[in-house]
Amino acid sequence: MPEEEAIVNELRMRVERLELLLMIGRVMHATTDQEELVNSIALAVGHYLDADRCSIFFHDRLTDELYTHVALRTDGGVDESILKLEGQQIRIKSNEGLAGHVFQTGEVLSVADTSVDPRFTGSTDKKTGYSTQNMLSFPLKNRRERTIGVLQLLNKQSDPGYFTPDDENFVGELVEQISDLMELVLKRDELEQRNALLEEQMNQLSSVDYLIGDRTAINSAFRYNRKIHYWAGTAGLVLLALMAVTSIGMVHFESVRKLMLALHTGTFFGLGHRYYYYTDAVSVLTLLLCGSGLLMYVYPPLNRWLKAQKARILKAGKASPP
Template identity: 35%
Template sequence: MEAEELLRELKRNVDELHAYNEIGKALTSTLDIREVLRLIMEKVGELLQPTNWSLLLVDEITGELFFEVAVGPGSESLQGLRIGAEEGIAGWVASRKESLLVADVSQDERFASRFDEATRFSTSSIAAVPMRSKGRTLGVIELVNGRGQPPFDEADVRVLGSIADFAAIALENARNYRRVEELTIIDEHTGLYNARHLLRSLDAEILRARRFGHDLSLVFFDLDRFKQVNDRHGHQAGSAILRECGEELLQVIRPADIAIRYGGDEFVCLLPETTSAEALAFAERVRERFKARAFLESEAGGLRLTASFGVASFPEHAADADELLRRADLAMYRVKGSTRDGIQVG
């Protein structure tokens, strides 16, 4: 009996080392955080064999937890749900930065039953560990077993804690990379993307639109008589106006849209899965918002500005990325050369 127990323990140790080796390879081979977290959760399932398991991340703005990865019966119902600070087992673990093993959740007042109600699952035992980096909690990995299944033990928590350390390293690496990358693609005056990002994104979106048969539209616009603003009020005032333009754009774009300061007082909005008619309506909304806004309210009554817009769509007006940008640019210059404060398509 002792020999059998020893063999089982030895096999578990070998499996653990193999899993850690696979995770370590993933960490050094990619900065795709979703790919790394997917592998990590795959190894959790192989090693610990829970019924359900989840990886929750801390929202850096609200402090709430949200489900980044959820596996098991009813797990699709967890997507979109959020957990408040100290709510449930996961919330407690995140806020206290401590691991927690609960053999019977019916005896623990920290258990939040609303997630069982959402998944129609009956939880019996939970093991949860925090993912920590530099004193901060980045998220929580949580294992769940149902009624009639064996409870988790301290050995499970030890293994899960080691995996959580790998996950924290992956998250921190990916976030640091993203911050460095943002410094190269974000315009410092407006907070929008810059032209470098447009060229990269435009090629990718053209490929996606071609593959799936979607429309892709591009709106190119330029502020009218902006040089006069700089000449009269100074370049600091001009920079402040550009920042306010960025704020306006971020208010109207969808999550999938890409807003860019192209250069000077020129802006571009890339609109995936958008027809030319829909892009025209979008450009009209932006035009009206700019026209209605009092820029630089510190000035007497604020400044009133208008803009000239050009719209072009793939594949209606252009067959590739360069042509799409050129057609929208030319349409914008037709407006600049005639009425200003208007929109032309194609």
């Protein structure tokens, strides 16, 4: 009788596993919402193995992080700490904690007591307010044997109070069934992330193009920069020549000194000593010429820098992982 009972229990367990795999297969074909799909698989696996939590981490190649949505209770219960983080992603470094260890090594890891394992950091527990006592972590690999994520089961509820080798065998069979699906989910996440990054880069490029485009205000203003350089330089030389001549005249001839004094004070025009139109006109003209000349010298390196920034952004967009 004991032998027959053991055989019946073994057959019942196998039937339950097959039913779970069939149910997961139906979910895979019935829904197109990837988040709902991942949550459904995690809940089903956790419920079957009597785990309090089940979560699936994916690897973000752009940031080299592992991320997952907040794990839900497999018994259907709800924690207030979990509700506060609803819809958010939990992110950790790809080499952090037990999940990071499994991702880096590609090995299955079963921990009966996390408090005595030095690799357990508890960083995820701090974010969620959850308390992890035992854990089973399994690597998710694609057909090229590259690890793309980690499946984690937390806190075995039934005896013996931790995950058994039989649990590991079942999870291994399950991972073989869902690995291709998980890779598709990951690629879709990466595609959405790259699209968001590309949109941000295009917004940056539009602002750069505004400054260096063929029909921008700056490009139009400097369309005749050679002529501006020529006339600004010529006017500057004329002013310097006049300053030299008047300086010599003021030093050697008293009449010239009186004339320049009359011009600068306005008495030459009969305006009195309160008006200095000549001085103001010369000063303003000199400042304008100096300012335009400085702008002409600053614009070429500024334009080269903007083009270099545009090329860098384009190169970064092309170099993003496929």
